[in-house]
Amino acid sequence: MYTPFENLTEDAKIWVYQMNRSLKPEEEQSISEDLRQFLDSWNAHQQPLKCSGKIFYHQFLVLAVDENFNQVSGCSIDKSVDFLHQLSDKYNVDLFERNLIAFLDNEQVRLEPLMELKEKIREGDIQFEAITFNNLIKTKKELKNNWLIPAGESWMKRYYKIVK
Numbered sequence: 001m002y003t004p005f006e007n008l009t010e011d012a013k014i015w016v017y018q019m020n021r022s023l024k025p026e027e028e029q030s031i032s033e034d035l036r037q038f039l040d041s042w043n044a045h046q047q048p049l050k051c052s053g054k055i056f057y058h059q060f061l062v063l064a065v066d067e068n069f070n071q072v073s074g075c076s077i078d079k080s081v082d083f084l085h086q087l088s089d090k091y092n093v094d095l096f097e098r099n100l101i102a103f104l105d106n107e108q109v110r111l112e113p114l115m116e117l118k119e120k121i122r123e124g125d126i127q128f129e130a131i132t133f134n135n136l137i138k139t140k141k142e143l144k145n146n147w148l149i150p151a152g153e154s155w156m157k158r159y160y161k162i163v164k
Helices: 025-041 074-091 114-122 140-146 157-163
Strands: 013-018 051-056 060-065 100-105 108-113 131-133 148-150
Touching: 013 140, 025 051, 025 074, 060 074, 100 114, 108 114, 114 157
Parallel strands: none
Antiparallel strands: 013 060, 051 060, 100 108, 100 131, 131 148
16 A cells, blocks of 8 residues: 655654666656555555655665554565566666665765775775765664764774774
8 A cells, every 4th residue: 555655654664775776767767656556555464554665866765664554574575575676677777786885975876896895995985974875774764864874884984993
């Protein structure tokens, strides 16, 4: 049961899927339509889920469920993952790439290979204050308050300790 993203409660559970590239406007529109269609029928044990989804920065697909209405189940999560794999295939975009770390640079997403982070930090290419995306957030409230954080305050902080 699709619900506009802004109408979900702050404690709505979310999942952030980072894409390996930025979407073109027509792809974003088409994916949003596919997403809406999926969300209209997404359920858990034949019970509708009060849910939403939204694309942010042309590169992140966020799914959300208000579990105060009905709780998500393992099977319903599997259905969403299957749907996301279908999107990946249809639009030739990887929603499950975990080896690219996203940074926000002048309102544009910049991806850096995980294997190069330590070196880029040591060389000063990625500053302590560089804004990164914390895709491990769990609620809509965290999306609003803790999704964008300085790299030096993220899991990458250990690399900055090496530099100092």
